Amino acid sequence: MDALEVTAPVEATTIPLWERIRELVVRYGVIAITVALLAFFLGSEETFRRSTTLLSVLKYASVIAIGGLGVTTAMVVGGLDLSIGGVAGMSVTISAMTMVIYNQVGFVAVIAVLVAGALVGLVNAFLIVKLRIPDLLATLSVMFVVQGLKLVFVSGQSVSSGMPLPGGGTAPGRFTQDFLWIDNGFLGPIPVPVLIFLTITLVMWVFLTRTRWGRIMYAIGANPEAARLAGIGVSRYRAAAYVIAGLLASVAGLILSSRIGQGDISAGNSLLLDSVAVALVGMSVMGLNLPNAWGTSLGAAMLGILITGLTIAGVPYYAQDVVKGLVLVVALVFSFTLSRKKARYVSAV
Amino acid sequence: MQTVVSLADVSMAFGTNRVLSGVSMSVSEGSVQALIGANGAGKSTLIKILSGVYPEHGGEIRVDGRPVRIDSPSVARALGIHTVHQRIGDGVIPGLSVAENLVFDELSQPAFGSYFSLRKVLPRAREVASRLDLGWSDAVLRRDVFELGIADQQLLLLARALDQQPRMLVLDEPTSALSMAEVERLFSVINNLKASGVAILYVSHHLSEIDTLADSLVVLRDGQIRLEQVRPFGWNEVVRAMLGEQVLDEERSITERRGLEVRLRLFGVRLRPGRPPQDIVFRAGEVTGVIGLLGAGKSELARGIFGASPFREGHMELDGVAFAPHSPGDAVRRGVYLVPEDRAAEALLPGWSIGRSVSLPFLSSLAPRGLVPRGAEARRGRWVIDELDVVATGEGHNVDELSGGNQQRVVVGRWLAGKPRVLVLDEPFRGVDIGARAGISRKLRSLAEEGAAVVVTSSDVDEILQGCDRVLVLGDGVVRSDTYLHETDRDQIIERMSEIA
Numbered sequence: 100m101d102a103l104e105v106t107a108p109v110e111a112t113t114i115p116l117w118e119r120i121r122e123l124v125v126r127y128g129v130i131a132i133t134v135a136l137l138a139f140f141l142g143s144e145e146t147f148r149r150s151t152t153l154l155s156v157l158k159y160a161s162v163i164a165i166g167g168l169g170v171t172t173a174m175v176v177g178g179l180d181l182s183i184g185g186v187a188g189m190s191v192t193i194s195a196m197t198m199v200i201y202n203q204v205g206f207v208a209v210i211a212v213l214v215a216g217a218l219v220g221l222v223n224a225f226l227i228v229k230l231r232i233p234d235l236l237a238t239l240s241v242m243f244v245v246q247g248l249k250l251v252f253v254s255g256q257s258v259s260s261g262m263p264l265p266g267g268g269t270a271p272g273r274f275t276q277d278f279l280w281i282d283n284g285f286l287g288p289i290p291v292p293v294l295i296f297l298t299i300t301l302v303m304w305v306f307l308t309r310t311r312w313g314r315i316m317y318a319i320g321a322n323p324e325a326a327r328l329a330g331i332g333v334s335r336y337r338a339a340a341y342v343i344a345g346l347l348a349s350v351a352g353l354i355l356s357s358r359i360g361q362g363d364i365s366a367g368n369s370l371l372l373d374s375v376a377v378a379l380v381g382m383s384v385m386g387l388n389l390p391n392a393w394g395t396s397l398g399a400a401m402l403g404i405l406i407t408g409l410t411i412a413g414v415p416y417y418a419q420d421v422v423k424g425l426v427l428v429v430a431l432v433f434s435f436t437l438s439r440k441k442a443r444y445v446s447a448v
Numbered sequence: 449m450q451t452v453v454s455l456a457d458v459s460m461a462f463g464t465n466r467v468l469s470g471v472s473m474s475v476s477e478g479s480v481q482a483l484i485g486a487n488g489a490g491k492s493t494l495i496k497i498l499s500g501v502y503p504e505h506g507g508e509i510r511v512d513g514r515p516v517r518i519d520s521p522s523v524a525r526a527l528g529i530h531t532v533h534q535r536i537g538d539g540v541i542p543g544l545s546v547a548e549n550l551v552f553d554e555l556s557q558p559a560f561g562s563y564f565s566l567r568k569v570l571p572r573a574r575e576v577a578s579r580l581d582l583g584w585s586d587a588v589l590r591r592d593v594f595e596l597g598i599a600d601q602q603l604l605l606l607a608r609a610l611d612q613q614p615r616m617l618v619l620d621e622p623t624s625a626l627s628m629a630e631v632e633r634l635f636s637v638i639n640n641l642k643a644s645g646v647a648i649l650y651v652s653h654h655l656s657e658i659d660t661l662a663d664s665l666v667v668l669r670d671g672q673i674r675l676e677q678v679r680p681f682g683w684n685e686v687v688r689a690m691l692g693e694q695v696l697d698e699e700r701s702i703t704e705r706r707g708l709e710v711r712l713r714l715f716g717v718r719l720r721p722g723r724p725p726q727d728i729v730f731r732a733g734e735v736t737g738v739i740g741l742l743g744a745g746k747s748e749l750a751r752g753i754f755g756a757s758p759f760r761e762g763h764m765e766l767d768g769v770a771f772a773p774h775s776p777g778d779a780v781r782r783g784v785y786l787v788p789e790d791r792a793a794e795a796l797l798p799g800w801s802i803g804r805s806v807s808l809p810f811l812s813s814l815a816p817r818g819l820v821p822r823g824a825e826a827r828r829g830r831w832v833i834d835e836l837d838v839v840a841t842g843e844g845h846n847v848d849e850l851s852g853g854n855q856q857r858v859v860v861g862r863w864l865a866g867k868p869r870v871l872v873l874d875e876p877f878r879g880v881d882i883g884a885r886a887g888i889s890r891k892l893r894s895l896a897e898e899g900a901a902v903v904v905t906s907s908d909v910d911e912i913l914q915g916c917d918r919v920l921v922l923g924d925g926v927v928r929s930d931t932y933l934h935e936t937d938r939d940q941i942i943e944r945m946s947e948i949a
Contacts, residue, residue, distance in 0.1 A: 310818045311811035318808055321797040328756055328794050329809040329862075330780030389799075 121437050126386040128433045129394075132426070133401040140408035147411055154290055158282075160396075160403030161296035162187075162351045162358075166374035167381065167395040168303050169347035174378055174390035175307060176340040177320035178227065178234030183348040183374050185245035186219050188367030190352020192249045195258035195362025198278060202271045205278030209353060216349025217342055219245055224338035238341075242371070250364060258362025274360050282357035292354045296396070299350070304392035316340055317389070376427045377402055383433040401426070449476040451513070452647040453498070453529065453616050458507035460493050460671075467493045468671040471507070475616055475647040480638065482658040483651045485668035486690050486853070486881030491651055494668070495620050498649070499531040500524035511615065525553075528615030532605050534624060539605045540593045547573035547589040550608055566590065580607040580637055599630040606637065616647040623657060624878060627741040627907070628945075635661060655683060690882065704917050704933045707731025711901035712771070712784075712870050717752065717762030719745030720925030725762055728920070728927060730870065735892055735902040737916030739909065741945060745925040746905040747789060750874040753903070754786035755779045766869070780809055783869035787860055787876050795859045796847050803829025803843035806862035832861030837887055853884030860888050864895060871895065872903045877911050889915035909941050921945055 140147045147153075166183050173180035190212040197208040219241060226237035254265060260273040284291040307313035318326040319333050327333045351374075355366050380401065381394025405426065409419050454474035460467050468490045475481045485491045497505045500518040508515055511527050518524050524531070533539060540549050545566060548555060550573040570589060577584050580603055588596075596604065602622065609617060619638075623631045638661060642648060652658055658665055659681065667675040667689040675689035711732040716725040720743075728749075730736055740746050752759040755773025764771045766782055773779040776786070788794035797805055807814055807825040814824045829843025836857040840850060847855060856876065863871055873892070877885045892915060896902045906912050912919055919936055921928040921944040928944045929936070 305819075309820060311815040311820055312818065314804070314808070314811060314820060318797055318800075321799060322793075324793060325795050325797055326808070328754075328776050328786065328788050330775075330777040331808070332775065332777050 122386075125383070125433050125438045128437075129380060129384045129397065129401065129430055132429070133397065133404065136401065136404050136408065140404065140411070144408065144411045147408060152407065152411075154293065156403040156407045157293045157296065157400065158290050159407060160399040161292040162354050162370065163373045163377055163402060164296050164396045164399030165299055165347050165351040165354070166370050167377035167399055168299060168392060169344035169351070170374045170378040171381065171390045171392060171395045172303070172307075172316075172340050172347070173234065173238075173344045174382075175313075175316045175320050176337045177323060178337070178340070179238065179375070180223065180341060180344040180348075181235060181238040181371060181375075182219060182223060182242040182245055183344065183351075184367050184369070184371030185242040185249075186216050186345055186348035186367075187352035187355055187370050188364075189219070189245050189249040190216060190349045191356040191359065191366040192253055192258065192362050192364060194278065194353065194356040195274070196252060198274055199258050199260055199262070199270045199272045199362065200264065205275040205281075208275075208278055209281075212349045212353055212356075213346060216345040216347075216352070218345070219348075220342035220345025221338075223341040223345065227341065228334045228338050253362065253364065255364065257364050260361075274357075279357055279360060282354050292358075295350070295354065296399075299347070300392055300396040307392055312336070312339075320390075373402065373423075376423065379434075380427060380430040383430045383438070386433075386438055388434050388438055398430075449479060451476050452511065453649075454510045456508045456510070458494070458497065458505055458509065460490075460497060460502060460505045466671060468497075468505070471668070471671070471673055473666050473673065473676070475649050477647055478642055478645045479663040480642055480648045480650050480661050482662035482665035483649060483668060484655075484658065484665055484686065484690060486883060489668040489690075490671040491668055492620070493671075495531060495533075495618055495651060498524065498529055498618055525612060528613070529618065530609035530612060530614040530616070531618040532602070532609055532620065532622060534621040540601050542592075542594055544593055545569075545589065546584065546591050546593050546596060546604065549593045549604055550576040550589070550611075553608065553612065576607050576611045579610045582607060599626050602626065603634075603637075606634075610641070614646060616649065617641065618649045618651070620651045621879075622650075623652070623654065627743070631657075655686065659683075687882070705734050705896065706917065706932065707733035707896070707901065709733075711767060712753065713765045714753075715763050715765075717749075717759045717764075718925070719748045719752075719922070723925030726925075726927055730901045730903055731918075732869075732899050732901045733896055734917040735896045735904060735915060736918045736920060737912035738903060738905040738920045738922055739907065739912045739941060739945060740905075740922035741907055743924075744922040744945075746907075746922055747874055748925075749922070750786060750789075750872045750903070750905055753779070753870065753872055754784060756786060756788070780866075783867065785809075785863040785866065785868050785871050787856075787863065787871070787873040789874040789878070791852070791855055791859060791879075796855060798848055800847055801825075801829065801844045802833065802838065802840060802847060802850075802858055803827075805829075805847050805858060806832045806865060809862065810866055828865055832858060832865055835864060836861040836891060851881075852879050853881045856880045856884055857888060860891065864891065868895065868900045870901045870903070872905075874905050875907070876904060877906065877908070885911070886914075909938055909945075912941070913938060 166187060169183050170180055193215050194208040194212050197203045197211045198205065223238050223241055226232045226241065227234050256262065258270070260270060262270045264270055280291060282292050286294055307316065315326065315331055315336055318329070318331065319336055323333055351370065352367060359366055377398035378390055378395050380398035382388055382390055384391070384394035384397055387394065402423065405422060406419055409422060451474045456472050458471045459469045471494065473481070483491055483494070493502065496502050498518065500521045500523050503517065503519045509518060510516065516527055518527065541552060547566060547569045551569055554572065570586065573589050577589070582603060593601065593604070622634060626634060638648060650658070650661060664676070664678040665681060665686070666673050667686055669690060675686060677686065709732050710729045712730040714726065714728040716727065718725045738746050738749060748757070751757040753764070755775050755778050758774055766784065771782060773784070779785070803825040807828045811820065814820060826843045832838065833840060833843060838854050838857045838861070840854065847858060850858065860873065860876065876888060892902050892904065904916060916933060918932050919941060920930050921941055923945060
């Protein structure tokens with residue numbers, strides 16, 4: 100009974116040219132734009148050609164890429180995490196408090212930040228999985244709570260060495276050398292944050308595409324009920340995705356904190372939008388139309404090239420947002436308009 | 449009789465995939481034209497062309513002799529072509545009342561004004577409902593539309609279409625969700641419509657329905673019309689035309705097998721609220737058919753065994769050991785599997801390959817240390833393709849792009865690869881062509897022979913008679929009869945099914 104459903108033999112038609120062009124654009128569009136931007140800035144800007152500039156592009160991209168990977172993980176299970184920026188900002192304050200006010204070493208600060216990030220992830224997971232609040236709304240509320248908590252901890256003050264404490268006296272500690280090494284150190288010629296960025300990308304790529312846990316997360320994103328009826332404990336995996344997202348956001352916060360060198364309370368404010376943007380751009384890489392690790396990192400690198408290039412060319416920072424937005428629109432056109440595959444990201448609201 | 453809608457040489461292709469070619473047919477005033485075809489024959493495409501979804505088709509369509517271009521669904525309606533789609537959920541608007549749904553086409557017109565209240569809508573809604581003598585009280589009209597049963601929702605859509613005084617009505621598998629009594633009601637509505645001069649295009653898998661209703665039929669296969677008949681129909685020829693050269697006469701020739709040992713035992717399980725608890729056994733080595741009308745408790749039974757919706761009362765034993773699945777995961781670990789009723793919503797992963805789809809439930813054994821070995825999923829995919837004769841380009845074939853019958857083979861094959869102790873299939877043959885049905889049925893028989901307990905639920909007597917050793921008739925949450933196949937027959941089963949509690 101087998102040939103029943105085969106459709107009638109197709110006449111040998113050739114695929115029309117514009118079909119093929121569209122296919123190429125969908126697959127390689129983002130990569131082509133990245134290469135084109137790179138070539139353009141390399142050609143037009145003297146300063147851009149220095150190797151230090153290229154590394155600083157990747158350094159700039161590392162924070163956004165890691166935040167973006169957090170967003171990506173939440174998107175893989177069919178959700179979205181809006182608390183990424185809030186968590187990164189909170190991490191800056193927590194690390195500063197640990198070292199400056201409580202006079203601890205950098206290692207303790209790192210542990211405190213990671214624990215806090217994982218805890219926020221758990222809270223998100225609890226709201227979403229147990230209390231069944233839609234992802235977008237739950238993480239939006241948590242974002243507010245986290246941003247507020249951060250200010251409560253420090254009475255709305257940025258934390259810096261020697262600052263007066265409310266109980267009298269001045270803050271005893273300072274950002275330790277080992278902590279500052281996170282952003283400023285090198286291993287060989289490569290800056291540490293770039294190394295962290297590449298390692299996390301690789302780990303997340305292997306995790307999401309080659310392990311059974313990642314496969315199951317994608318299944319939940321594709322059809323949660325079908326995943327449940329395949330015997331999968333959907334709640335556990337969704338919870339895990341938010342914990343991973345929280346952890347990655349706190350890693351992004353660590354790099355940011357080490358870069359700023361003080362507990363700036365406005366740190367991390369723009370990270371959320373950049374992270375979501377690069378995760379969305381990443382979906383359209385290679386025409387996958389799925390949230391994916393390499394795509395997100397490439398999206399972050401592209402953003403890094405764009406922002407660095409525009410800055411060197413003297414474009415003011417407020418105009419840069421316009422360009423960022425336009426690039427995002429183009430990527431979304433690849434995913435949602437031109438692609439034959441239905442884009443898998445479904446808004447939770 | 450005057451021709452209302454005629455198609456001449458209509459064709460349609462998606463990219464290089466030609467799904468309809470040279471289709472010519474016509475539907476006349478006051479007659480029922482049936483359209484038959486296996487899954488993937490092109491029926492849905494044809495319906496979509498007629499309802500304005502695919503304006504870029506080839507060939508010509510005429511309404512009352514004038515060539516027309518059906519650009520959009522609203523053009524189709526303006527031409528008097530109304531379609532009631534198979535998926536009822538697509539037609540009703542959740543959150544609105546029954547009344548608002550009845551007059552929805554007008555609500556969206558500017559003439560209705562920007563202000564509306566239920567009071568303003570009610571008189572019109574009553575009028576629309578009266579087209580079908582629905583006899584709904586105002587209390588019913590005020591309810592949210594989702595409180596209506598699926599059958600009533602279907603009648604609502606029909607009433608809505610009729611209110612527009614259609615020239616032609618396209619009914620796509622209208623009985624797929626209805627119980628027998630509801631089907632009878634629908635048929636009398638159709639006969640009335642016919643008498644009032646509406647042209648009807650009736651699309652169905654069920655030959656018996658066509659036998660009752662249709663004046664003429666066409667058979668579609670691989671996008672072409674293979675056969676046209678007017679009453680009286682020759683069914684042998686029809687089935688041949690549907691399936692090509694394949695002839696299926698193995699039906700009803702199964703050798704009944706009896707299982708000896710009890711595999712799964714249910715104690716005091718309540719299937720419907722307020723109905724008496726039931727004790728049921730399923731034996732290894734036989735295929736048990738569970739038959740009943742919509743709402744008899746079949747899905748509750750199937751989902752309860754699998755832990756998808758655990759039983760509120762009662763308990764179970766699997767091979768003599770307590771078995772209390774709180775989630776499907778618990779059942780899967782014990783070798784108890786379910787093929788759920790709604791393939792698209794509950795089993796398929798959009799965009800996934802066959803290999804990945806069939807491996808998903810067994811990833812922990814395929815990848816015990818976490819890393820999925822290269823090729824493991826592909827091997828399993830190929831095994832399922834061979835075992836169930838799935839028509840696909842390979843294990844990498846996207847499940848979305850398979851025909852309904854082949855999707856079902858994949859969904860069933862996934863569990864076969866996991867050595868089931870109990871395999872429950874909830875309405876596995878709905879929306880599946882005869883070829884896939886026979887193929888899956890045969891596979892289930894050999895699975896039982898190898899020692900599994902197989903449970904198939906259905907509301908179609910013939911499906912049960914063609915593949916099951918034992919028949920449980922379920923009615924309103926109670927087992928009405930429990931017999932082996934040779935101890936019963938069609939009439940007796942139908943009688944048991946239709947008993948009033």
